[in-house]
Amino acid sequence: MGEEVLSIEGLHKRFGALEATRDVSLDLRAGEIHALIGPNGAGKSTLIAQIAGSLRPDAGRIHLAGRDITGLGVAARARLGLGRSFQVSSLAEPLSALRNVMIGAQARAGHSFRFWTPVARDARLVTPARKALERVHLGQRADTPVAALSHGERRQVEVACALVLEPRALLLDEPMAGLGPEGSGRLTELLETLKREVPILLIEHDMDAVFRLADRLSVLVDGHVIAHGGSDAIRRDPRVQEAYLGD
Numbered sequence: 001m002g003e004e005v006l007s008i009e010g011l012h013k014r015f016g017a018l019e020a021t022r023d024v025s026l027d028l029r030a031g032e033i034h035a036l037i038g039p040n041g042a043g044k045s046t047l048i049a050q051i052a053g054s055l056r057p058d059a060g061r062i063h064l065a066g067r068d069i070t071g072l073g074v075a076a077r078a079r080l081g082l083g084r085s086f087q088v089s090s091l092a093e094p095l096s097a098l099r100n101v102m103i104g105a106q107a108r109a110g111h112s113f114r115f116w117t118p119v120a121r122d123a124r125l126v127t128p129a130r131k132a133l134e135r136v137h138l139g140q141r142a143d144t145p146v147a148a149l150s151h152g153e154r155r156q157v158e159v160a161c162a163l164v165l166e167p168r169a170l171l172l173d174e175p176m177a178g179l180g181p182e183g184s185g186r187l188t189e190l191l192e193t194l195k196r197e198v199p200i201l202l203i204e205h206d207m208d209a210v211f212r213l214a215d216r217l218s219v220l221v222d223g224h225v226i227a228h229g230g231s232d233a234i235r236r237d238p239r240v241q242e243a244y245l246g247d
């Protein structure tokens with residue numbers, strides 16, 4: 001296995017009486033896709049929010065490339081190399097794919113780009129944004145308005161937005177949602193290639209995609225990791241089968 005890029009140790013999060021995250025520890029290693037799966041309400045989004053920095057854990061630590069990022073905010077984590085895509089699309093439809101990725105770069109980097117520089121003229125953004133679109137095989141569509149892109153291509157633009165700051169690790173939250181077989185097939189192929197450059201922590205409900213893509217899986221139930229391992233072991237695990245049969 002590759003070296004550890006992201007590590008989560010003993011994370012806890014409580015909402016009133018509800019323990020949404022209970023002593024969760026997991027890591028992400030270079031070259032891999034680690035899938036986080038679990039039935040509805042298991043706590044996947046709550047965990048991702050804590051890793052991304054939009055939600056503070058009550059206890060536990062998060063390290064990125066050996067650095068403790070537990071106390072940092074979203075933009076600081078992005079600048080240190082944590083890329084993420086969102087469950088709900090945040091793309092601006094009338095703007096080109098390129099402009100969307102540039103805006104994504106500016107938003108993620110926070111104050112490190114001067115806010116009074118018009119996004120379109122900031123050369124520091126054009127080159128990385130074009131490169132990010134090429135990495136998701138959309139170089140030819142860079143100047144096309146997002147409104148004219150297919151659903152699958154929009155997802156690729158969202159991945160490009162997450163890639164533009166050259167992250168060390170990627171958090172992808174349900175990238176296959178709403179895609180047909182063709183779109184999800186194309187995205188699956190893309191992620192298979194991309195993981196060699198950037199390891200991916202993947203939350204996904206599409207189990208075909210998960211079992212095809214994941215090198216390791218962690219199964220979350222009631223805020224707790226009940227099983228961890230490779231696809232075959234997870235598929236056969238009676239605790240996992242029981243959790244999903246009840247879903």
Ligand SMILES: Nc1ncnc2c1ncn2[C@@H]1O[C@H](COP(=O)(O)OP(=O)(O)OP(=O)(O)O)[C@@H](O)[C@H]1O
Nearest residue numbers: 015016018020038039040041042043044045046047
């Ligand atoms: N801000 C909040 N305040 C109170 N309870 C919350 C809050 N956010 C999430 N929860 C609760 O925490 C639990 C875990 O929710 P979460 O959305 O993380 O699950 P999930 O695994 O992402 O679910 P899904 O697959 O349906 O998206 C649920 O019981 C949810 O109702």
